[in-house]
Amino acid sequence: MQSITLKGKGIVEGYCKGEALVSKSPISFLGGVDPADGKIVERNHDLCGECVKDKIFCFPYGHGSTVGSYVLYSLAKRKLSPKAIINQTADPVVVVGAIIANIPMIAEIDITRIETGDMLEIDAYKGIVKILGRKESS
């Protein structure tokens, strides 16, 4: 496929390449992600059981307790955090979490254009997400 470029707003600076993990529903980091292993544990969540470690984690927005920001910091300390975060709408819990955990973050991206497994290149200085390649659907 040809690469697709999406333009959003850089929230926390950084640059990286990695595989996308895309959630259709919002996520609460407090209670929704296990800080011990980075797995999504929110019941009835479309990604329940998936691990966020080293993924470029794309979800519409965060919700829930502001303690969620500290969960992102804990994940980063244990090297279990996502490589980057891409949101449709930036919310305070995730923004603060990404700042203290130093995780590159871009918001205002149409994440419905991205699929789980896509290879992404993100430039959070400029707010640019490039979809480099997509896994062939079987």
Add this chain to the structure above:
Amino acid sequence: MYLTSEEERIYDGEYGWANQICMKILVRLGELFNASRLIPISSAHVSGVSYKTLGDAPIEFLKALCNAKVQVKAEATLNPKSVDPEYLCKKLPEKLCKKQNEILGYFEKMGFADSLTCTPYYLKKIERNSHLAWAESSAVVYANSVIGAWTNREGGPSALAAAIIGKTPNYGIHRSENRRPKILVKIEKTLQDEVEFGALGTFLGDVLKDDVPVIQNIKSASKDQLKQLGAALASTGMVNMFYMEDVRVKKSELEQINVEPKDIAQTVEKLTTASVKKPDLVYVGCPHCSLDEIKQIAELIENKKVKNGIQFWVCTSRHIKKQARKDVEKIERCGGHIITDTCAVVTWTDKLGIKTIMTNSAKTAHYAPTLNKAETILAPLNECVETALQG
């Protein structure tokens, strides 16, 4: 967003990692919500102190801030923790108390006062029109609506950052255009007691979203009743302030909601989940009791005895407990427990075998089924005390 040259130097890291990260939090949140600059605050109040609600996640971050030797630059107070120093600390596992002490230690090293209350407005007079960065939602509504101070509903981390920088971005409720009322709430009955005020808050939180209301027919309410209204409003909704009728506004320009007596009655009913009126715990003090409330309790309970098999807790701050010494003694002589620094919602009532909580607080009745895994009975203070005595 405009930053002074001093603020820019903090942002660029000249004052170290911890100041930099706190500044970054404030600037990014400010940009997100279209703030134009940072404004000085007269106090910050930080939530997220109880180990029960926090868990282990923040410990490493607080430790790192502490090791960087940052100090608060504004008056900074703390929300309740998960245990008190006299009663619960002897009943709960030592491991939990140790973790709680570790968390508190980090805050204290950074210069936070060990106020440990959700009612920081009882500690010191808060000036009208002063700007604050407070994170306890019930205190936020009280400060904006009853005191006339200005504060957004901060999260734990953003209030922490504001305490360390001494400033907050000027968005949201810090701007007068966002404090304008949008909705007129007509109430077709005179509310009788604090439970009905709490029920009104619970009901309105659900329907108002974040529109600032003018609430009619509550002008003669006591401050304690308004405290219940605000706490409940914030527990079901995102509204950060309300007006009583004295606000200057053309009522014809406002949308209107009518609250009927049945809305209040049904809300009170819904907040009681227990089918039998047999509580293990009768709990008063959400939000923490005022001097007046402690006095009322002492009068109701004087020279009687709390019934065997029932616990009676009155939660308040150390500050108020000290001032209410005589009333405190009266309540304790009757078998009640005056508990400071914590409350039923942020301690582990389930580990104490408490399955049913009776309370006069709509906020507690709203949260206890999930946060305490407990059944609830919502009733006014006199009924609460009556039940504590008679079962």
